[in-house]
Amino acid sequence: MRQRLYGGVRGSFCKGTLYSIARLIRHIPDRNFKMIRYYGFLSNRTRGKKLPLVYKAIKQVVPKIVRTVTWRMMLILRFNKDPLACPNCNIQLGLRQVYYGLPPPLLTLHINHMINNSE
Numbered sequence: 001m002r003q004r005l006y007g008g009v010r011g012s013f014c015k016g017t018l019y020s021i022a023r024l025i026r027h028i029p030d031r032n033f034k035m036i037r038y039y040g041f042l043s044n045r046t047r048g049k050k051l052p053l054v055y056k057a058i059k060q061v062v063p064k065i066v067r068t069v070t071w072r073m074m075l076i077l078r079f080n081k082d083p084l085a086c087p088n089c090n091i092q093l094g095l096r097q098v099y100y101g102l103p104p105p106l107l108t109l110h111i112n113h114m115i116n117n118s119e
Contacts, residue, residue, distance in 0.1 A: 029035060041050040055062045075083045086094045096114070099107055 038044065038047075041047065041054050052062055058093065069077075072083060074082065085091070085097060086093055099110060
């Protein structure tokens with residue numbers, strides 16, 4: 001039995017597990033139901049055009065757009081080295097593939113395969 005406070009009045013209720021699950025799954029939308037998070041001037045389609053007009057109408061300062069910092073920029077700022085520049089000739093390299101969590105022998109096999117196929 002639990003005690004709840006509703007509008008200043010204490011009340012108690014005792015419900016079963018199925019009642020609690022029913023209250024929880026009531027908030028799960030049906031399959032293939034399209035959820036709309038933002039609409040109006042906050043929608044993705046019109047935010048860039050209409051939001052500055054709303055800021056002007058309510059006389060609010062438009063916030064500056066913050067440039068996102070990529071992993072490459074973080075490495076350049078931290079180590080003063082470009083991870084996508086060739087260490088020998090300083091030519092710009094391209095990132096083709098990223099391998100996560102591979103053991104070293106398998107990673108070496110993948111790298112050798114990429115080198116042999118690029119020629």
